[in-house]
Amino acid sequence: MSSTHVLVLNCGSSSLKFAIIDPNTAQEHLSGLAERLGESNPQIKYKHQGQKHTVALNAGEAHQIAIDKLVELVKSLGLDKELVAVGHRVVHGGEHFTQSVLIDDTVHQAIVKTADLAPLHNPANLLGIDAATKAFSHLPQVAVFDTAFHQSMSPTAYLYALPYELYKSHGIRRYGFHGTSHYFVSTQAIKALGLEQKSSRIITAHLGNGCSVCAIKDGKSVDTSMGLTPLEGLIMGTRSGDIDPGLFSYLVNQLGYSVEQVDTLLNKQSGLQGISELSNDCRTIEEAAADGHPQATLALDMFCYRLAKQIASFAVPLGGVDALVFTGGIGENSDVIRAKVVEQLSFLGMEIDAQANLDARFGKEGEITRSGNTTKALVIPTNEEWVIAHDAAQLAQEQ
Structure with a gap:
């Protein structure tokens, strides 16, 4: 090139x-x-x-x-x-x-x-x-x-347990998002750890106002937390993430919500914003939690618990975990959230290195678990723009 x-x-x-x-x-x-x-x-x-x-x-x-x-x-x-x-x-x-x-x-x-x-x-x-x-x-x-990287998922991972006709006729299935980010940081992690791509087992956590986790085996996405839309999965800035689908009919039939009001509620009024009633900005929530604000503390604890639970579940399709990668605005900058999540995942063979975790902030790449851990945790700044530029230049050259 x-x-x-x-x-x-x-x-x-x-x-x-x-x-x-x-x-x-x-x-x-x-x-x-x-x-x-x-x-x-x-x-x-x-x-x-x-x-x-x-x-x-x-x-x-x-x-x-x-x-x-x-x-x-x-x-x-x-x-x-x-x-x-x-x-x-x-x-x-x-x-x-x-x-x-x-x-x-x-x-x-x-x-x-x-x-x-x-x-x-x-x-x-x-x-x-x-x-x-x-x-x-x-x-x-x-x-x-954004969805292309996840097209390697199997039907077992991407289909919903809905009438199959909805998939055949309308394409209703799980697609996943943040694909360029998950692809970039997973390849960087493989290089940083000296792993072989064809035998690697990486979990990537892209955390910002929108959040998703991806299980990447042998360099390919095998599962991810987002679905048909970017609403499924983790607690996010203003999005609810996973909920009981029965909530929709309850809000409409019992509380008189319109379809548009439910959509607004789940996408723009929930998540960290909805729980804390303060902000969708993780920095504001962390500061308030440190000052003893009960709902900010609850929002932070819920966010980290759901994230850790999602990461742990992805050990199933991978058959084990070589590395966990944090990226995105929250993933790259919040040492508090990284520490809380890794602590809950200690059974996977990882323990936080407090100083390394503090050092890996503000755009710095680094390993944040103790030496000798069987599973590594890293912070790797994402670069989705570079992935787009690389692909565009390559296709332009080939035409």
């Missing part, structure tokens, strides 16, 4: 995260965020050569204008000449995509169809694809899917 740059786009409903990355070195030459798009005070914040800048946009301006401004910025900084592709994060690829692909009309239509499975994410991803295709018509556009 020659020395080239890739523009990476991660488009949300009112935001656009971007970066220009060298896929060989993972060096970021430009990074930033266009936020509050379509609202009253949109703006673009970016970092270049260590300097931070802000560009104001007019009220109501949305994705196409933001990308047009980004094009102007890229050209003014002289970075456009090195670009070989645009890589797009796409949340849901359904069963259509098991790997990253060049975007053509067929791929575009498949992403549109899959939007029913991710109505909050895929339509926003398509906005970014359409705007970037217009602005960078001379460059290959590549889609990198």
Whole structure:
């Protein structure tokens, strides 16, 4: 792969995260965020050569204008000449995509169809694809899917115990998310520990406002905690994670909730936010718990218990565990949560090294268990943007 740059786009409903990355070195030459798009005070914040800048946009301006401004910025900084592709994060690829692909009309239509499975994410991803295709018509556009890494799961792991017809006709099954992150940190862990990929057993915990755990055997995902949507699984910032499905009918039939109100409750008002009644931010919860706030303490304990229980269950499909990897905003920065979780997993042969755990914060990689432990725990900062850039550059070169 020659020395080239890739523009990476991660488009949300009112935001656009971007970066220009060298896929060989993972060096970021430009990074930033266009936020509050379509609202009253949109703006673009970016970092270049260590300097931070802000560009104001007019009220109501949305994705196409933001990308047009980004094009102007890229050209003014002289970075456009090195670009070989645009890589797009796409949340849901359904069963259509098991790997990253060049975007053509067929791929575009498949992403549109899959939007029913991710109505909050895929339509926003398509906005970014359409705007970037217009602005960078001379460059290959590549889609990198959050779900693709988990397409190696077996039917035993991905099917729900529902009428099989729902799977055959509507694709209702478990898909999993955060695939690029789980893939990246697991490969880094294998390298760091000197393991052979074909005989490795890794559990990765991507912990942020959204959280998921993945069981990775011989380099392939064999199970993960998220399902049809990113709501299943762990307690998260504002998402409930696993609940009794009967709660839905109880809320609707007994308490008079609408379907939309239940969806809002489970996705935006639950999790750490709902239990603590303080915040969805783990830092705020930890500070309040340290000050003796009972609901913050409860939220923290519940989060760690459910996480440890999920990790322990993944020893079953792996047949044992070589390493546990923490990543994501919480996983990389919360020594408190890491210590609580590892303590509950001592039966797997791991014991926290208190000083190493404290040292492995703020973007630092490191092993956090005592030497001689049969199962290692590590902190590895994720780099999803680099995975997208790498795949995009490779596909651009092959076409």
